[in-house]
Amino acid sequence: MANIVIDPVTRIEGHMRVECEVSGGVVKDAWVSGTLYRGMETVLLGRAPEDAFYVSQRICGVCPISHSHASSQATEAALGIKIPEGARLVRNILECAQYLHSHILWFYNLAALDYVSPINALKADIADTYALAQAAGTKPSDYGAVAKRLTAFAENGQLSILSGHYWDHPGYALPPELDLIATCHYLEALEMQAVANEVVAVIAGKFSHPMTSVPGGTAFVPTVDKLDDILFRLVRVKDFIDTALIPDTLAIAPFILDAATYGGGTGNFLSWGVFEKSDLVPENRYLPRGMSQGLKPEGVSPDDVTEYTNHSWYDSPTGLNPKEGETKVKFTEYNIDDKYSYGKAVRCKDLSTESGPLARMVVAYLAEKGGADIAGGADVRTPAKLIDSTLEALGVGGKPEILVSLLGRVAARNLEAAYVADLSLVFVSELIEALKGGDVQYWKAAEKDTGAGVGAWEAPRGSVAHWIGLDGGKIDHYQIVAPTTWDIAPRDDNGVRGPMEEALVGTPVEDAEKPLELLRIAHSFDP
C-alpha cells in the first residue's frame, strides 16, 4: 500500500493536506487535514456585537460577506431585531454579487487548471477554434491574440504560476481548441470576477471585507446613481455566465464523463438556506433550508450540529453543539491514527454531511420536486429546471443520482451561478420598486443588549453558522462553523470519515506521482 501525500493543496483558501492510502491504483483510505489555526473565536470574547461582525468576516477573505451576514443574523436573533425590507434586498444583492464573483473565480481560475491545459492550447488551430466555439454556443474571443500571448509566455521559459504542474498527465483530455477557448475565458474570468466585486464595492465599500451590512440592517443607503452602478455590472456578469460559464461546462463535460463515476462522498447534504424572502423565514429562502440523505429530503436546525474533537488539535470537550462548544487549541503531533487536523469533525444529526453548491442545489431540487415554489413565482431559471435540462443535455435525463459525483459537484456550482444571476436582477428590480414607493428603511436599532442567537446561512462554498452569546452588550460566547469545516472535517469520534475524505475513497489514481484525480476532488469542494 502506497501513501500519496499532497501538501500543500494549492488553489484553495487556507492551508490543507491530503493523504491517501492507494492500492491497485485506487484510493482505499484518506485523511484530510486543515493545517492552520488562527483563533478567531477567542479574539471576539469581551467585544461588542458589531466588532464581531467586522472581525469574524475576516475568517475568510473569499466569502467574507456570508460570514458578515451570519454574524449579523446571530446578533439580530440574540437581540430580537427584524431587519427592514430595504436591508433585506440590499443584503441579497450583496450576497448575489459575492456568489457570482466566487463561482466564476472558482471555475476558471482555481478549478479549470485541473482539466484545461494552457500549454496544450498552443497547438490549437485558430480557425477550428472559432468553429468549435460556435458549435458549443460559447462566447468567442480573440483567439489569435491570446495564442500569440501564450506563445510569448511559453517561449520565455519562465512559466510563473503555471510552472511545475502535471501538464503531461493523460487526464488532460480536451482538444487543444477547447483548451484555447477555456484559457481565453480564464483571462476574461479574471476581469468578470472583478466586475462582480465592483457591485460589492458600491454597496459595501470594498472587497474583500465588506463594511456596510451591519447588525440591524445596512449602513449603505441606495440612491438612483448607485443602483445604476449596480445594475449594469450585474447584467454584464450574468451575460458572461450565460455565454461562457454554462456553455463551457457543457462543452467540457463530455471529455470528463468518468468523473461522474467517482468522488460522490457521503451523499448526506446540508443547506442552511440563503437569500431571504420578505417573511425572513429560513426554511423559505430562495435556496431553502434542508437536509437530504440518499436524495430524501428532511428538515434541519442548527441545534442538530455537533462537533467532535478527538481527532483534532483541540483540548476542548467533544460532541457538543456550538452553543456550548469551546475552541481551546492544543497541538500534539500529526498522527492519522490519532489527532491530525485543526478542523473539528462537525456533524449534522450525527451524519458526515457535505455542504456547498451541490448540497444546496440538491436540497432545492428536492423541495421543488416536492411542489415548493422556491423562487416565489419570480421569472428565473430555478434549480430543478437547470438540473433537469443539464441532465438531458448530457444524455442522462431523469437520473439525478448522477449528481452525487465529482462531475455533479462541479456542474452544480455552475448551475447555481445561473440561478443566482437571475435572482440578482429580481432583487434589484424589487429594490427599485421599493424606492419608488418611498419610505424605505435600512436599519433598526436593538432594544436590548443581552441574549443568545445563531445566524445560519450559506456562503458560496458551503454552510456557515455563527453562535453568539451577549451579556450587557458584550460577547460572552462566540463559535463559528465555517463552510469548509463541514467538507474537510476529519474523522469523528465514531471513526466515520469527513465528506472530502469519503469522496476520495474509491477514486482511481492513474499516476501516483501526479495524483491529478485527487486534486480535482479536493478542488471540487472549493475549500
Next chain:
Amino acid sequence: MAQEAHGAFYDLLAVRGVSRRDFLKYCSYVAATLGLSEAAAPQIAAALEKGSALKPALWLNGGSCTGCTESMAQVDSPDVATIVLELLSLNYFETIMAAAGEQAEKNIEDTIADGNFLLIYEGSVMTGEDGNTLLVNGHKGTEILAEAAAAAQAVISVGACAVDGGWVAAYPNPAGAVGVQAFLDKEKIATPVVNIPCCPMNPEWVVAMVVQWLLVADDDPALFLEKTALLTKSYTDGVYDAKVTLNYPEYVVESTIHDNCPRRGHFENGEFVSEFGTEEEAMGYCLYKVGCKGPQTYTQCPVTRWNRSVSWCVHSGAPCIGCGGLNWVDNNAPFFKRLSSMQFGSIGSAQPGSIAAVVGGVAAAALVAHGLGMKAAGRVGDGPPMEETTAYDRKHGAKKGGDK
C-alpha cells in the same frame, strides 16, 4: 543590444494588446501614485523595458484569510497592471499556482536556491503552539518564512496581518501572531521589509511598490531602501514584547483619511449621520458620530479608493474602522463608538521628526479639542455614547472603568 531588448519588450506588449502609448500613460499613472513628478515617467518606462527575463518572486501565505490575494485580483486596469505583474515570475503562490504538493515545494526550493528574488508575504506569522499553528508538509510556517526571507532581496509584507499580526494578534488570542518585521528582527534576518497596510491591503499600492522595486532596486537592497520614499512607524509587539520599526511607502501613509475625506466639509459644518441607514448617509454627511476612525488613521484610502476606484468604506456609508493603523482591532474597537481616548500612543511616540510630533501630539490634541468644542457647541451631543473601556485599555491596564 539594448535596442533589441527594447523592441522585444514592445513586441511583447503588442502581443498583450497594449500599445506603446497606453504603456507610457500607465507609467505616468504609476509615477503619480508613487508621488513622483511626471518627469519620472520615462525613467519608469526605461526600468520596465529592461526586463526580458522576469524577476522571480514568491508569494507566501502565512496565517491569512486570503483576502489580500483576493484584493490583488481586483487591481485596476488589468491589461496594463498585468504588464507589471507579468514582469514577475510568481514561482510560488498557493492560491493561484497550478502545481501542488511536491512540485509546488520544488518551485519554492529552486527559487530560494537561485536567490535574487522578491518575497511577498500575506498573513500573520504564526508562532503559537511552538510554531505548529501553521504547517506545510510538516514544515512550520515560521521556518519557511525564515528561510525564504533570508535568501530574498527584499520583502513586501502585504496587509495588516503581515504588518503587525492584524486581527489575529488581537487580545487575548493565544495563536501567537506577529508581523513579518517583528519575526525577522527576532530571527536576526536583516532583509529589508516594506509594509503595505490595511485589511486587506490596497492592490494599487502593491503594484506601485513592485514598480518601485523594479525601477530602483537593481538587485541592490540597500539602494532600494535608500531610494524608496519610506516613512517609519514603531510599535511594541505583543508576543516578543519588543520595539519594532516598520517601513511604509510614504505615499500610502503620509496623511490621514480625515485629511482627504470627501465628507470632511460636513464634519466642519457639524452635519453628521447619527443613525445608520438614514437619509443623512445618502446625502454624504460625516460618519464621525457613528465611530469613524478616519481622523486617527493614516492611509490614502479616500485617494486611491478600492476595487478599481469604484468606492471605499466611507463612500459606501461605513465608518472607517482604522484597519490601516497599527494594532487596529484593539486600538479601534468598539468600532461604532467614539473612543474616549484616541489611541495614537503606540503609533506616534516612536516616529521620527515632524511626523511624530504631528501624529503623537499636536494633531491628537487638536482633534480632541475640536471634538470637545463641537460637543460644547451642541453639534456632536446627540450621537451614540462614548466608549469608556476598550480592549486596548484592558490589555494595557485599564484607564477607566476597571478591567472586566
